[in-house]
Amino acid sequence: MASRSSSELRRPGQRGRLAALGALLLVASALLAGCATVRPEDREFLAEPAMSFSARSREAAMDEHILQNREGSMGGGTAGGGGCGCN
Amino acid sequence: MQLTRARTALCVAALGALVLVSSGARADGRASASTTLFLEPGTGTTVTNITPQVDLSQNLGDDVTLSVGYEADIVSGATERLVDAPGIDVVTGASFDDIRHSVRGGFEIRHDVASLAGSYTFGTESDYQSHAFSLTAAAELFDRNTRLELSYARAFDRVCNLSQPRATEAVERQALDSSDGCFTENTARTTNDLALHNFQLSWTQAWTSTLAVQLTATANLAHGFQTNPYRAIWLGRGGAQEHAPEDRARYALGVRVNWWLRPIRGAVQLAGRIYRDTWDVESFTVEVAYEQHLGSLFRLRARGRYYGQSAAAFYSDDYGREPRGQYFVGDRELSELTSILVGGRFAFVPESDDEGHVLGFLAGLELVARFDWLIRDYANFRLSGLEPTDTQAFVISGGIEAGW
Incomplete structure (x- = not known):
């Protein structure tokens, strides 16, 4: 569980490095997306x-x-997309 | 229940356009009907919620889809009226019965690789009203292997409350005793506004012929009355209507992975989410599901979900002894909690004939039954020092969807 105590213990530098790593992975994935081609058939x-x-x-x-x-959170759920790509 | 309604209104609006996107894909039109029973048993606090809903969508040519829908929320149960008061039965007299009616309509326009969808939802009940709008734009790139979607939803909500102009401080305000006179000229009642904005950006990627991944980022901004007007909190010398900040910004990042297993004709579905808001609630969610074809007619899905969250910065379960600043709430959804969900889904999908029809005239038909069991554990929520008994909930639903 992401308890507050654990996040308080995490140093700001660590959090920044994790965010930077996440952003880097996201950008790399986006660049690779154009290479991943699944043909209609x-x-x-x-x-x-x-x-x-x-x-x-x-x-x-x-x-x-x-x-x-029943919980205190929201969002980050489902969006449109996936499937056959045949709209 | 009021914050519950706010969440519902925006949830419906945000997903309204999504329903359109998914419903207009293959058939000329679709109709679906379902009923969901939510049962949360507890000593004196049992809640029963029955939600019938019906949706209809029709394509107008290849590029336009229109849809309408109706949903009712029939709620009965009991809730605590005065939280944390020592030696007082917190439940007595706090029973409630209410029906929320919700109607919605929407459109989707498609052109080549782009689409635009919008929806409007009106929800009303004895003590709450909501107007919600949503707009979703999407583009499919790289031979439709990549889909980017941006949506915005806006809700204008009104909450009934007790009129008490002489109560200038939060600790002087008393809780609403009933919904009688709400949204009328009754001078004993007033209304509080709640404005909601929801932004969502998603990226869906087909990486291979058997692997699809979706990333979703959500930001939600709420401004206005965000507590339950019926609930009062014991503050040591007396009770006052619960009081929370007027603003809340909520952020979530989710990832979903669907992986098809060819040899056994099944799909593994993984999902994760991290969440944080300005009330200092942090949470994470993981979900694992597996769906299997059983012959050509049946599909079975099983899932497990784990959720954990920290408490809001101003949450306490005893404000008389442990006040947390200027705010005081009795909402256990703001306490530290974990929840586990296990569930199953069973679907019957009749085969189509040689001409592609089911029952001779339908393009598709599906009958669905679902069951979920939700178990929660509250680390620091007590009712007058007692453990809550309503920590389990059961969700049973059945539905039918047909396309033509």
Whole structure:
């Protein structure tokens, strides 16, 4: 658990280095994204509902509704995308 | 329950456009209906929540989809009215029954690799009203292997409260006793505003033919009345309506990974999230799920989720003995807590005939049953020194979705 005590113990320099590393990984991944090409005829498995991030959005909304009401956090959930890319 | 409503309103608005995006993909139109039962048993505090909902969407040509939906939230139960008062039954007389009605409508416009979706949701109940709007723009790049999505949702909410113009200090304000007279000319009632802004940016990437990853960053800003008007806190010499800061900024970063396992026709789904807000709540979430095809007609999904959070900076479970500055709340969702969820989903998907139809005229049909068990542990939440008994909840739902 991300308790406050552990974050207080973490030095500011450490937190900054972790953020910089995360940003670097994100940028590197974004640059690599253009190289990752899945051809339309190879998207059979990506078209499975289990592989789509938005195929069950109403169920995801209900999940989020219930959990937000029982926990103190929100956001970072599902967005559109995934699937066959055939819109 | 009021903060609950605020979260609901914005959640519905933010996901309204997403529902459109997902519903207009293959069929000309879609209809879905479902009912969810939420049961949280506890000694004197049992909460039952039944949520029926129905959605309908229709494509107008290839580029436009319109949708409408309705949802009801039928809640009954009991809640603590005066938190932490020594020797006082905190539950007596605090039962509630209410129905929230929510209607929504939306659109999506698609052109080549770009899309724009919007939605509007109106929610109303005896003591809360909400108008929520959302707008989502998306672009698909690199042969549609990359999707970038940006959304903004805005909610204008109003909360009923007790009119008490002579109470100039927070410690003088008393809790609302009932919703009678709310949103009328009744001079004993007033309304408090709550403004909500939600920004979300997501990046979805198909890395291989069996691996997809999604990153989502969310920022949520709330300004206004963010507590339960019915709840009072014992402050040592007396009780006062709970009092929280008017502003809260909330940030979350989530990642989801879906990996298809070819040999066994199943998918592993991993999710993680870190969260922080200006009330000093920090949390992290991990979720693991597995979905398996059972023959050609059935799909089974099992999942487990762990969540942990720290307490808000001003949270205390005994303000009489341990005050935490100018604010005082009895919301246990602001205390240090962990929760574990285990659940399952079972789907029946009838096969289509040679012409691609189900039952002769539908493009698709799915029947779904779901079950979740939620168990929470509160490190520092007590009701007048007693452990809460309503720490488990059960969620059962069933639904049907058809496309044509």
